[in-house]
Amino acid sequence: MLLDERRRALGINIGIPRPSHMAFLGNPGTGKTMCQGTSMIVHIKMNSQGEDTLFFVFKLHESCTLQAIASVIERETTEKKRKEMNGGLLDTLLVNAREYLDLWLSFECVDTEEICKIRLGDSEAGLRVLSE
Template sequence: MTLKEKMDDLEHELSKIVGLQELKLQVRKLAKGLLMDEKRRAMGLNTGHRKAPHMAFLGNPGTGKTTVARVLGKLLHSVGVLSSDDVIEVQRSDLVGEYIGETALKTRDKIEEAIGGVLFVDEAYRLAKGESKDFGKEALEEIMSVLEDDSLVVIFAGYTEPMKRVFSANEGFCRRVTNFFQFDDFTCNDLAEMLMIKMNKQDEKSRLRGFKLHRSCTFDAVSEVIEKNSYEKLRNKMNGGLVDHMLNNARENLDSRLSFNSIGDELMTITLHDLEAGLQLLAHRVKID
């Protein structure tokens, strides 16, 4: 595959991701640097050793951190930084044990599983609670000990503010983790775009497979429904997850309003009213201070 084909492949993957324009620019910049280094090596130029690009993904849940991690895993594999494009996702419970000595073993097992690929540590701030008897710090130190090996890439992900505890919990963190990506919350238009994509590109596992939107569910109409029937804190807390809950609730509303005499398209058509009712139900159920 040529360098241009690799960049085109990255652009294709990025095109599937809604929003995050500033982050995409940052990803493109990282990709261009990796590809130019590949060209230099191919021409026999000595570029020196480039360390594994360990990263921190900062932002709220549902903003696409895991998706971007998979895209970067493919990129790092294609340019020879990694021998595999596997992304091993872990949380605190996968790394931290209940007894002395157990945490190091559990964490090492996950590191070994991720060798050659990406270790994605979700909610990484939970490893730095600041409590003297907490074993999370031990797991974090075990991970930090392999960051110089270049045998894998580690991505630490979590809320922006709590992640600062991780930065300060280990003095070598900011020296070893050199790429910081900010994942912004999605706008109402972003969420409407996600909803339209989910309804138009369903796979066999989709709970809404075969269902369609009524013609009144235009992009602008859906965006307006989201803006009017949810509040900013809810959207920022759930981001992409809001769309899934909204659609599931909309289907339930459709089922509730249909009669056993209903036939044809009406059995499979979600209306703007269903979407509105689905989001209102979500906003009622989820209380955020």
């Protein structure tokens, strides 16, 4: 990715571009696909990253509260889609959000905070792809 090169040029040690995988197992109706639970897992995943993860150095913008992310997931996905994707929804949300971040950022951006901060709008756009 072009902006990853920019991040490296700014001295930001971004992680290796390798997708992470998760599986959430459990009986139907145990709440594994609930929006609030999913938003908590997004926060946990974004706050406990190793250097070998796809989202190393990336942070969620302050607007990405648990309630805000849960609302986006509920609004932008159907219950059927959440059940179909199970844990795959998280990676799709974050990967697509990062791609949308790169779409609106200017290549001239030198703000190391701005260039690595995923906003709520990026998450919305990332999930909107699922319904297209």
